[in-house]
Amino acid sequence: VDAAGSERTASAIHMQGLHKRFGASTVALDGVDLTIEAGEFFTLLGPSGCGKTTLLRILAGLEDADQGRLTIGERDVTEVAPHHRSVNTVFQSYALFPHLSVRDNLAFGLKMRGVDRAEREARVERIAEFIQLGDLIDRRIDQLSGGQRQRIALARALVCEPDVLLLDEPLSALDAGLRSQLQVELLRVQKRLGMTFVFVTHDQDEAMVMSDRIAVLNGGTIQQVGPPREVYERPVNAFVARFMGHANLYPISARQGQRVTTELGELELEPDLDTPQQGGGELLLIRPETLDVRLGRHQGVNHLAGRITERLYRGSHAEFRLAVGDTTLQATINNRGRRLPEVGDEVTLVVAPEDLVTVAN
Ligand code: ATP
Numbered sequence: 001v002d003a004a005g006s007e008r009t010a011s012a013i014h015m016q017g018l019h020k021r022f023g024a025s026t027v028a029l030d031g032v033d034l035t036i037e038a039g040e041f042f043t044l045l046g047p048s049g050c051g052k053t054t055l056l057r058i059l060a061g062l063e064d065a066d067q068g069r070l071t072i073g074e075r076d077v078t079e080v081a082p083h084h085r086s087v088n089t090v091f092q093s094y095a096l097f098p099h100l101s102v103r104d105n106l107a108f109g110l111k112m113r114g115v116d117r118a119e120r121e122a123r124v125e126r127i128a129e130f131i132q133l134g135d136l137i138d139r140r141i142d143q144l145s146g147g148q149r150q151r152i153a154l155a156r157a158l159v160c161e162p163d164v165l166l167l168d169e170p171l172s173a174l175d176a177g178l179r180s181q182l183q184v185e186l187l188r189v190q191k192r193l194g195m196t197f198v199f200v201t202h203d204q205d206e207a208m209v210m211s212d213r214i215a216v217l218n219g220g221t222i223q224q225v226g227p228p229r230e231v232y233e234r235p236v237n238a239f240v241a242r243f244m245g246h247a248n249l250y251p252i253s254a255r256q257g258q259r260v261t262t263e264l265g266e267l268e269l270e271p272d273l274d275t276p277q278q279g280g281g282e283l284l285l286i287r288p289e290t291l292d293v294r295l296g297r298h299q300g301v302n303h304l305a306g307r308i309t310e311r312l313y314r315g316s317h318a319e320f321r322l323a324v325g326d327t328t329l330q331a332t333i334n335n336r337g338r339r340l341p342e343v344g345d346e347v348t349l350v351v352a353p354e355d356l357v358t359v360a361n
Contacts, residue, residue: 012038013059013164013196018068020054020220028054029065030220036198037212038073038163041190043199045207046217047243052200055217056166059198060089072164088162090154090170098142102133102152105141109160127159130185147174151182158189164196171206183209204244208232216240233287237360241285248286248329252358260284260358263327267302270353282361290355291331293320294348295341302356304329304349308341322349 013036020029028051036042044052057063058070061082070078077085088109096105106124115123128134131151141149150173157165171179171186187210190197201207207214208228216223216231216239224236235241238249250262258269262284297305306329310321318340320331331349333340341347 012036012073013198014069014071015055016069018055018058018065018070020051020058020063020065027220029058032068032220032222034215034222034225036196038196039194041187041197041199041210041212043201043207043211043214044217045201045204045214045243047202050217051220052202052217053168056089056168056198056200059164060087060166061085062089086163087166088157088160088164089166090157090168096141096149096152096156099140101138101140102128102144103137105152106156106159109156113160123159127155130158130189131155131182147178150174154182154186158193161193162195164198165190166198166200168200169202170199172201172203180209186210208244216243218243234357235285235359238283241283241359246288246330246332248288249283249359250286250327251361252282252284258353264304264324264329267351267356268353269356269358283359285357285359286329286351287355288319288330288332290351291329292350293322293331293333293341294350295339295345296348297346298348298350300350302351302353304351306347306349308343308345308347311340311343313340322347324349 013034015032015034018029018032021027032051032055044055046052054063058065059072061077061080065078068078069076072085072087097108100108103124106127107120110120110123124137125134128137131154133148133151133155136144136148141152144152150170154167154170157167171182174182183206199210211228213225213227214231215225218239224231224240226234231240232244235244238247241247241249250264252260252262254261258271259266260269267284304324306322306324308320309323309328312319315335317332317334320333320341322329322331329349
């Protein structure tokens with residue numbers, strides 16, 4: 001049966017009040033509630049030690065939560081052993097059989113599941129092509145490089161076509177070129193097979209490229225869940241704002257209607273944008289790429305007078321540090337053949353009201 005034609009059962013994942021401690025003092029998960037939809041590419045994103053791997057290991061059944069409930073596809077699996085869950089895992093440390101060939105490693109899981117020989121061989125060939133290791137299929141694992149082994153580990157999990165695939169930084173050992181190529185391929189396979197992917201990474205760029213939705217974790221709690229653009233453009237707090245990219249953040253000292261006062265001066269917010277963040281935030285967020293940097297001095301709404309203090313040329317764009325009064329700011333601009341401001345230049349920064357967001361501290 002062609003994988004594309006196969007029917008997938010709903011495999012939504014529900015987590016309710018998951019807590020996990022290690023020893024007396026380490027709280028790895030501090031009450032996680034999360035729903036992952038069937039067929040979603042879902043990413044757990046956060047800094048080292050935030051609990052991503054622990055959460056993934058609980059999903060896989062390799063670790064038990066101290067408290068809470070977990071269901072996968074309507075079934076409560078809180079007490080169900082790993083091999084009885086319709087879940088497969090790719091971990092950073094690839095547990096391959098070193099003395100067996102790539103082919104035998106890939107076929108192993110299918111054999112265990114009773115897939116017949118012809119079907120097994122066809123699926124193994126197809127997946128080896130996908131990860132571009134078709135020519136290495138008869139090599140032994142101990143004759144492969146680290147990056148090649150990583151791709152085999154990925155292929156071995158994909159070949160079984162589980163309802164849910166858990167991936168713990170599966171691309172981290174690859175060089176940049178191969179990594180971005182496999183990001184695209186992996187997405188394509190996930191969409192084609194309709195599998196649910198739960199992907200762990202600490203790399204926000206990778207998370208934004210790959211995910212339908214992202215959960216940002218910090219200190220064992222979920223800070224925000226949403227599609228990449230929402231998490232980047234409308235972060236709920238300063239941690240999420242900073243973790244997703246460079247964030248100019250300023251405490252709001254006064255607010256009247258749509259006008260806020262910060263150390264940059266008075267700025268106007270969009271009138272009818274009624275997200276909760278706009279109402280309740282204590283900090284003003286300005287992303288560097290939302291600033292328009294104009295040479296010279298100009299007057300108008302949300303115009304700030306600044307001076308360039310640092311310029312980093314990066315080919316496709318340039319990054320600037322600026323002084324505005326006593327404070328500093330970062331701006332990014334595309335290089336479109338125009339004259340780039342230089343250090344010492346007097347400039348005007350213009351920011352559109354709809355690009356301003358307020359966030360909680
Ligand atoms: P990384 O990106 O570094 O892998 P992570 O977000 O995946 O980090 P976890 O591995 O889930 O984080 O760890 C969360 C916390 O629990 C950390 O403080 C970690 O030191 C601790 N921890 C994880 N596993 C164990 C263990 N087996 N014994 C004791 N402490 C543990």
